[in-house]
Amino acid sequence: MKVKDFDFDLPQEYIAQHPIEKRDESRLLVLDKKTGNIEHRKFKNIIEYLRDGDCLILNNTKVLPARLFGIKENTGGKMEFLLLKRVSEDTWETLVKPGKRAKIGSRFVFGDGELKAEIMGMGEDGSRIVKFEYEGIFEQVLDQLGQMPLPPYITEQLEDKDRYQTVYSKELGSAAAPTAGLHFTQELLKKIEEKGVKIGYVTLHVGLGTFRPVKSDTIEEHHMHSEYYEMSKETAELINRTKENGGRVIAVGTTSCRTLESIADESGNVEAKSGWTDIFIYPGYKFKVLDALITNFHLPQSTLIMLVSALAGKEKVMNAYKIAVEEKYRFFSFGDAMFIK
Template identity: 60%
Template sequence: MKLNEFDYHLPEELIAQEPVEPRDSSRLLIVNKETGELSHKKFRDILNILQPGDLLVTNNSKVIPARLLGEKVGTGAKVEVVLLHREDKDAWHALVKPGKKLKPGTSISFGNETMVAEVMSTTDVGGRILRFKYEGVFEEILDKLGNMPLPPYIKKQLSDKDRYQTVYAKEKGSAAAPTAGLHFTEELITELKEKKIEWAEVLLHVGLGTFRPVAVENIEEHKMHQEFYRVTKEAAEKINNAKIDGRRVIAVGTTAVRALETAAARGEISDCEGWTDIFIYPGYQFRVIDGLITNFHLPKSTLMMLVSALSDKEKIMKAYNSAIEERYRFFSFGDAMLII
């Protein structure tokens, strides 16, 4: 299967630059995964679309202010760092810019030497392992010095950092938001539960595996970067019970899908955690999910491949073309799609 099969042309003005208010007023494109039939709704309409007994599974990872702007010690050259995940207490895997000039042994200063990082080594994906030196609590310093790691296609700065978090985010560790969940409000979640729609939470810290570009023409040759996931005993019981009862399991976001399908590869879902590099593309046989709430994804991305696997590539491309014609808003702060 070739990379260009997942390409499409998106007018630049359809790339959402800021979130809508309220969160659940975004648009919702519903795709029948069997027939490809499309319908256009508002996100709040899921109250009437989902059925009592459906189980929504979300990713409760919280985005850290992972983007740091610093200077190369000795030259003052500007440096940008995006933290991906911890190696140990003070060492992090990170993406750096400009990469070629940041060789092992280089030091980077942040906040007038409030914190200094030394480049320890390079990684197999072109990143760096940085070891930080500071006084105090790392997380508190990061909250002061760091910025939300918004994707490069978003040009506007956020006035409210919390708008790049889901309302149910709990455990810090992601370098990007699980954006399908950005459409939920506290009030909508309460109304869903009152309608007997179940709710379960898993964890996958979003890192390089989710947004690393596919650089090979034959997609089967692409290797995903590992990301940390966790499924609790409570979540596992809810999911297993839903499957036994024949109720629908609907993932909120592709990261929730990857956590669930990784856990299911072990057999019946049980509480588990670890690192996953699962790559889902057309031909994959889903073990857990029956439906997916997701945003509109970048052309030729692994996320496009995942959503195409749940229905089929032609139906998803038809849905994307319809969304473009109807002037939906795309990507992280854009509108939503329900494949069911």
């Protein structure tokens, strides 16, 4: 299957540069995966499509303010560090720009010296293994000095860091937000539970590989990046019980979806588990546990639009995207949402 089959034209002005004022006032395109029928709603109307006995699975990962700006210790040259993955307590796999200044043994300073770093080795795809030195708790130092690692297509500065976090974010470790969850408010979640919909949480720490383009001509040649996930016993039991009772398992976001499908056995049962997944879901994939999906609008030719196409069919999804462009929906991380039922 060709990667270019998942291309579409998107005017630059439809790429949302900032979140709208109220999270659940974003627009919602509802796609029926059986018929291809499309409805246009507000996100807060999602509750009308959820049923007593369904379960909603959300990714409770929390984004690290993982972009750091510092200087090289001996030259004063300006540097940008982007934390990708924790290797050990104080050591991280990191993207460093400009890379030519980041040789093994090079040292760097951030802020007024509250944080220092040394390049210890080379990682994957040109990344560096970096050891940090600081007093106190690393996460607190990072919160003070770091900026949110917004995707490259967002060029405006984010005024409120919390708007790139879901209201239920808890487990620190992502390099990017699970953006389908950004539309939920605490009030909406409460109303959903009052309707008889059970809510469960998984953790998948989103890596920057989620933004990496597919460089091969065919989908089958592409290898997915690996991301860490966790599912609790409580969530596993909720999912299995929902399936047994005839309810739907609805994932909020492609990250929740990938976690569920990584853990489920062939009969759709899940168990408490943690590990790393590089599952790549594209058309032809048979879903084991997922029934419906809440998601944002994704980049052309991305692995995420391929996942959505696996669930609803490529023709239906590409038609929905064409209509979304015609109707001037807002796209990508801070954009509008889609419910595939």
